[in-house]
Every structure is written in C-alpha cells, then in structure tokens.
Amino acid sequence: NAGVMQNPRHLVRRRGQEARLRCSPMKGHSHVYWYRQLPEEGLKFMVYLQKENIIDESGMPKERFSAEFPKEGPSILRIQQVVRGDSAAYFCASSRLRYGEKLFFGSGTQLSVL
Amino acid sequence: AQTVTQSQPEMSVQEAETVTLSCTYDTSESNYYLFWYKQPPSRQMILVIRQEAYKQQNATENRFSVNFQKAAKSFSLKISDSQLGDTAMYFCAFMKHASADSNYQLIWGAGTKLIIKP
Numbered sequence: 001n002a003g004v005m006q007n008p009r010h011l012v013r014r015r016g017q018e019a020r021l022r023c024s025p026m027k028g029h030s031h032v033y034w035y036r037q038l039p040e041e042g043l044k045f046m047v048y049l050q051k052e053n054i055i056d057e058s059g060m061p062k063e064r065f066s067a068e069f070p071k072e073g074p075s076i077l078r079i080q081q082v083v084r085g086d087s088a089a090y091f092c093a094s095s096r097l098r099y100g101e102k103l104f105f106g107s108g109t110q111l112s113v114l
Numbered sequence: 115a116q117t118v119t120q121s122q123p124e125m126s127v128q129e130a131e132t133v134t135l136s137c138t139y140d141t142s143e144s145n146y147y148l149f150w151y152k153q154p155p156s157r158q159m160i161l162v163i164r165q166e167a168y169k170q171q172n173a174t175e176n177r178f179s180v181n182f183q184k185a186a187k188s189f190s191l192k193i194s195d196s197q198l199g200d201t202a203m204y205f206c207a208f209m210k211h212a213s214a215d216s217n218y219q220l221i222w223g224a225g226t227k228l229i230i231k232p
Contacts, residue, residue, distance in 0.1 A: 033218065035220075040224065043222045056219075107158045
C-alpha cells in the first residue's frame with residue numbers, strides 16, 4: 001500500500017510563472033489536506049478537501065492560490081504568478097475518516113521561486 | 115486560538131543517551147489530541163507518538179514516551195537509548211477532538227532540531 005505521493009519533489013519557477021503541485025492520497029483515503037512549511041517553522045494549514053469538494057480553505061491566501069481534488073486523479077495545489085515569498089515546502093496529508101486524527105504525510109514539494 | 119510552543123530550537127546528545135524535548139500548548143478545549151512528528155533530512159513527516167487528552171496514561175512507542183501534564187498543558191517527548199537515526203527535526207502538534215469545529219487542523223510548534231552524536 002503506497003503512502004501519500006507528492007510530485008514533483010522539487011519545483012523551480014521564475015516570478016510570474018505558475019506552479020502546480022500534485023498529491024495522490026493513500027489508497028482508500030478521500031480526505032486531503034495541504035500544509036505549507038516555511039524555513040525554521042512548523043507547518044501551517046492551508047486547505048482541506050474531499051473528493052470534488054473544498055471543505056475549508058481558510059488557511060489559503062485569497063489570491064493566486066487554488067486547490068482541487070477531482071473525482072479521478074490527484075489533488076492539485078495551484079499557485080499562479082508565483083512570487084519569491086511563495087518559496088516553501090508544501091506538504092500534502094490524507095486520512096481515511098472525516099474526523100480522522102491519523103494523518104499520513106507525503107514527502108512534500110520544495111518550491112523555489114527565482 | 116490554540117498555540118503550540120517548543121522552546122528548544124536545537125539539542126544535541128551522545129548516542130545511547132536519553133533526551134527529553136519539551137512542548138507546551140495553550141487551549142480552552144478539554145478534549146484534544148497531541149502528537150509528536152519526526153522530520154528527518156528526507157523531509158518525510160513521520161508520526162512518532164499520539165496522546166489523547168482524556169487518557170491519563172502516558173503514551174509509549176518502544177523507545178519513545180511522553181510526559182503529558184494536562185493541567186500544566188505540557189507534552190514532553192522522551193527518547194531513550196538514542197540512535198543516530200533519531201537525528202531529525204521534531205515537531206509537537208495539537209488537534210481538536212472530533213466533535214469540535216475545525217477539528218482536522220493540526221496546529222504545529224516551530225520544531226526542535228535533535229542531533230545524535232556518535
């Protein structure tokens with residue numbers, strides 16, 4: 001049973017470009033969470049999705065950021081017109097239950113904006 | 115709002131020694147979960163141990179144990195017989211209980227960098 005898969009592992013973008021980060025949850029998990037980690041800090045919640053639904057996006061910047069979790073395929077975190085401040089590690093986690101306290105994390109995507 | 119504080123940015127011990135990492139938190143909730151996660155250089159976030167606040171017994175997982183002091187809002191992690199593979203960032207995290215709003219959000223501390231020396 002494969003764990004949470006994130007790709008790419010490293011992503012380099014120039015200012016103004018778009019970044020697309022992918023997350024495939026563990027098999028049987030329909031709840032996906034995105035977190036962002038800045039250097040020397042813990043993770044910060046961004047968004048919580050179930051299949052085809054955004055449940056809570058309160059941690060996500062209002063502009064340039066969007067997330068989806070389609071019926072088929074991975075969850076996508078999309079950052080448009082990236083700026084240097086978007087440089088961070090972005091982690092995806094999944095759980096089986098709505099109130100599941102056991103989150104399984106991917107290895108993250110390190111986004112570097114030049 | 116909940117907060118989690120880890121006051122030790124970095125710690126270093128010799129292999130086979132015991133080390134304790136501290137964590138304090140602030141919440142008005144009476145029921146919640148506390149976690150310790152390990153993040154090695156590979157960046158994978160690995161769950162080390164989990165404590166349910168309504169359980170008085172401290173959780174243990176092999177060489178890892180916690181000292182959960184609910185009244186003091188303290189949740190320290192003890193690593194016994196430390197090994198080189200324990201070198202990593204360690205994060206303390208808080209989650210509300212299932213019955214609360216926004217219960218799925220993990221609130222994280224800033225982390226403690228633990229170095230095990232040979």
